[in-house]
Amino acid sequence: MPEPADRVPAAIEPMLATPDGGTLRAGPAYAYEFKWDGYRAIMRIAPDGTTVLTSRNDNDFTTRFPQLSGALGEALGGRAAVLDGEIVALDEHGRPDFGLLQNRSWHAVAYFAFDVLRLGGETFLDAPYEERREILSGIEPPDRQLVAITPWYRHGDLAEQGLTPAGLLDVARKMMLEGLVVKARTSRYHPGRRSPDWLKHPLVHTTEVVLGGWRPGQGRREGTIGALLLGAHDPESGDLRYLGDVGTGFTDAMLQDLQARLTPLERRTSPFADAVPRDRARGAHWLEPEMVGEVVYRRLTPGDGRLRHTAWRGLRPDRKAVEIEVPSH
DNA sequence: TTCCGACAGTGGGGTCGCAAT
């Protein structure tokens, strides 16, 4: 039955991945993809090429990334389609960089498609992952700088190349990517659900930090700690350099314990040698730089080398503050 | 009974626009 050529297919909520708890799954039941650092987006295309891009929270990205509309050209052969993928900002070397996406200073922007939910009159939500992937491979974007089909690797494919999942993770690290997503080969697509069929394995770095201050929390965290101000020593000058804040990863018990330990260390002035940005410093309580904690972070910000996507792990009473140096990675 | 998924609420980084200074 013919549909209006400009009819864009109905929206489908993106399926979400579950954190894998640090255990990278391995075995023939799984397939592996790189985890892209960008904006998750569903791309819906009408037979005539009319395109609608929607974010995870159903916000419209169509006008924000106009270069992605119609980028598939004739590749769909006049069929309607619904694709799942990631909008990624690329630097001048073609490498994905989330920071560029946020401050809107990208060199180029591309849509990395990793799933197909609908093509022509057919819906593939119930088709196994592997089958959807085969169908997706059948689409050949005319300009891979604009729309690309991301690679995927069955466990067996990796083995043939003498590679293990851990080896692929090393590849992701070398390419400065976000990590891996492990997908069950036979799994169907569960719209809007956070499913264990998709397991995300982010590359995280663990580092030790000196606690130089804290800001009070709000709402449920009223009366306790909202965020900790972090630092580490410059190995050359020995200065305590401001590294950013951490405001997540605490249990209630941790917050209570920290509060009790930090109160006796309060002082009037910032212990950091460099200036803490005004909005970070507002309302801050400064601390004698003695306590050491452990945080995980995704990467360092390009300009000032601060920690990005930081989460608290716990105190390191075994470490001395003076030993803590700025992470170099 | 235990476990898991959905939800709400907190925090981070960022941009944008408006009002107060």
Place this chain on the structure above:
DNA sequence: ATTGCGACCCCACTATCGGAA
């Protein structure tokens, strides 16, 4: 002109609760 603030966007994490197992 600058600053403060809240509204957005993305994200991660914890606490809670109700229903499934």
